[in-house]
Amino acid sequence: MNRAEITIIGAGVVGLAIAAQVASAQREAYLLEKNETFGLETSSRHSGVIHAGIYYPPGSLKARMCRAGNRALYELCERQGIGYRRTGKLIVATSEEEIEQLKALFRRGQQNGVADLKIISGPELTELEPNVAGVAAIFSPSTGIIDSHMLMRYFMTRAQRRGVGIAFQTRVIGIAKTSAGYQITVADGTGHSSFTTRIVVNCAGLYCDQIAELAGIDVALAGYRLHYCKGEYFSLTVSGHDRLVERLVYPLPPTKGAGVGIHVTFDLDGRIRLGPGIQYVDNLDYSVDRQHQQLFYDSVKRFLPAIEYDDLAPEMAGIRPKLQGPDGDVRDFVIREESDRGLPGLINLVGIESPGLTASPAIAAYVAGLIEELL
Numbered sequence: 001m002n003r004a005e006i007t008i009i010g011a012g013v014v015g016l017a018i019a020a021q022v023a024s025a026q027r028e029a030y031l032l033e034k035n036e037t038f039g040l041e042t043s044s045r046h047s048g049v050i051h052a053g054i055y056y057p058p059g060s061l062k063a064r065m066c067r068a069g070n071r072a073l074y075e076l077c078e079r080q081g082i083g084y085r086r087t088g089k090l091i092v093a094t095s096e097e098e099i100e101q102l103k104a105l106f107r108r109g110q111q112n113g114v115a116d117l118k119i120i121s122g123p124e125l126t127e128l129e130p131n132v133a134g135v136a137a138i139f140s141p142s143t144g145i146i147d148s149h150m151l152m153r154y155f156m157t158r159a160q161r162r163g164v165g166i167a168f169q170t171r172v173i174g175i176a177k178t179s180a181g182y183q184i185t186v187a188d189g190t191g192h193s194s195f196t197t198r199i200v201v202n203c204a205g206l207y208c209d210q211i212a213e214l215a216g217i218d219v220a221l222a223g224y225r226l227h228y229c230k231g232e233y234f235s236l237t238v239s240g241h242d243r244l245v246e247r248l249v250y251p252l253p254p255t256k257g258a259g260v261g262i263h264v265t266f267d268l269d270g271r272i273r274l275g276p277g278i279q280y281v282d283n284l285d286y287s288v289d290r291q292h293q294q295l296f297y298d299s300v301k302r303f304l305p306a307i308e309y310d311d312l313a314p315e316m317a318g319i320r321p322k323l324q325g326p327d328g329d330v331r332d333f334v335i336r337e338e339s340d341r342g343l344p345g346l347i348n349l350v351g352i353e354s355p356g357l358t359a360s361p362a363i364a365a366y367v368a369g370l371i372e373e374l375l
Contacts (some may be wrong), residue, residue: 004028004165005215006371009172009211010204010219011035011359012043013148014352016155018201022371024160024361030197032116032180032186034171034207039152042196042205043357045286045318046231047265047273050074050144051355054091054109054117055253055260057059061333063112065359066364070142073151083147089248090125092134099136101252106138116141120291129308131244143248147268155360163299175200175215181345183216199374201367203349206284206321212348217341224334224350229322230289231276234296235315235318236307238244244306245273251303262299273315274300280326281319288314318335323351335363345374 005121006022008015011033019031053066066090077084093102102119109117120128122135143309160166169186174185174194181198202211209219209226219225236244250263259278264271274296297309323331334350347370349363 002195002197004030004197005136005375006030006199006201007182008201008203010202010208011038011156011166011168012203012205013039013152013155013357014039014043014349014363015203016152016207017360017364018160018203019159019164019166020155020368021108021361021368023159024165027163028049029164031159031166031167032170032172032184033105033166036168037167038156040222041087042321042353043148043152043316044357046148046354046357047233047263047276047315048148048267049248049265049358050086050088050146051358052089052109052114052117052140052142052327053355053358054114054138054140056112056355057330057332058108058111058220061335062359064354065333066355067113067356068362069359073146073358074144076151076361077146079142082150082154083145085268086142086144087247089140089143089250090129090132090134091124091138091140091250091252092132093136093252094134094242096135098252101255102136102138105252107334109138109140114140114142114292115332128251129245129247131250131304133303133305136198145248145265145268146357151357151360162249171294172204172211172214175211177216193325198372199345199347201347201349204321205352207334208321208348208350208352212350214339215343215346217338217343217348222341223323224348225323226323226351228281228284229259229353230281230317231320232279232286232292232296232317233275233315234288234293236272236274236311237313244304246370249303251299262296264300264304274312275315275317284319286316286317286319290314320353321348322349322353333359333363335366335370337374
């Protein structure tokens with residue numbers, strides 16, 4: 001490893017998608033990952049949902065990338081045999097007082113180009129999902145679930161076949177601007193080594209602010225400082241709940257704070273999960289606190305009355321790299337080439353949380369466009 005044209009830092013789903021998108025036999029490209037394999041952090045600790053693009057501020061990167069990624073993912077799954085299911089999703093109002101909020105969310109989804117949304121009545125909701133209680137709901141047919149591991153494996157294989165060198169257990173410890181690009185210093189099992197690269201793509205997930213800082217950016221001034229937001233999941237353990245719902249079921253999102261509320265999802269095997277919760281943390285701790293079981297039960301019992309407290313069991317937790325703090329306003333993705341900060345060829349992707357999985361093909365295409373402008 002002496003010189004590269006493109007170096008991508010981070011082999012989560014977004015880094016892998018970018019590697020697959022920009023790979024070419026005519027380009028020397030590397031993908032560096034500090035862990036022993038791909039997608040071990042945020043990219044594998046989530047609901048596995050293909051989002052439709054309902055919640056995000058109109059015109060935001062989150063809204064645009066989610067809509068484009070939704071279409072691209074379904075097409076990709078069909079072509080490549082990646083496991084998925086177009087389940088549909090219900091966002092449920094449990095009282096008459098929530099109807100106006102439901103209508104406002106419906107309008108936002110329409111503004112974002114989610115054209116297939118429908119508001120259904122309480123009786124229509126009962127007909128679709130007999131075990132779900134509510135007075136009305138938004139039905140989103142284009143929401144689904146995906147085997148994220150299969151997706152990441154596809155991106156990695158495609159990147160490798162097109163010539164990308166992938167180095168696991170390789171931690172970036174230095175980024176220095178040079179006249180020809182950047183000198184990257186890494187630590188691996190053999191010690192420290194350096195190479196030069198023309199373009200650096202920082203999609204290091206939970207560590208992207210640290211990578212930006214290594215490159216010389218004042219992350220506080222740039223607004224890149226991350227906040228770790230833990231999301232716990234509980235599973236439903238009683239076998240009789242296997243067919244409790246056929247669609248994903250969400251409450252109306254909280255009017256303030258992060259996230260869209262504790263909701264009901266399931267994987268391709270039908271295993272039902274409740275989550276994620278919202279808990280800002282200082283450290284990467286993936287344990288699940290049993291004391292939060294009551295909160296999860298109370299949150300979901302409102303619209304899924306068939307469940308009982310003892311049906312819940314701790315499942316897993318993930319950490320989201322949020323740009324917004326506990327009391328901050330919603331922040332958009334940052335996808336930015338840093339020429340105006342004196343760092344041409346450095347592309348930072350910061351705060352890529354949900355809907356990052358859904359948006360990954362669209363983000364990859366967007367970054368590829370930025371790279372083409374540089375080459």
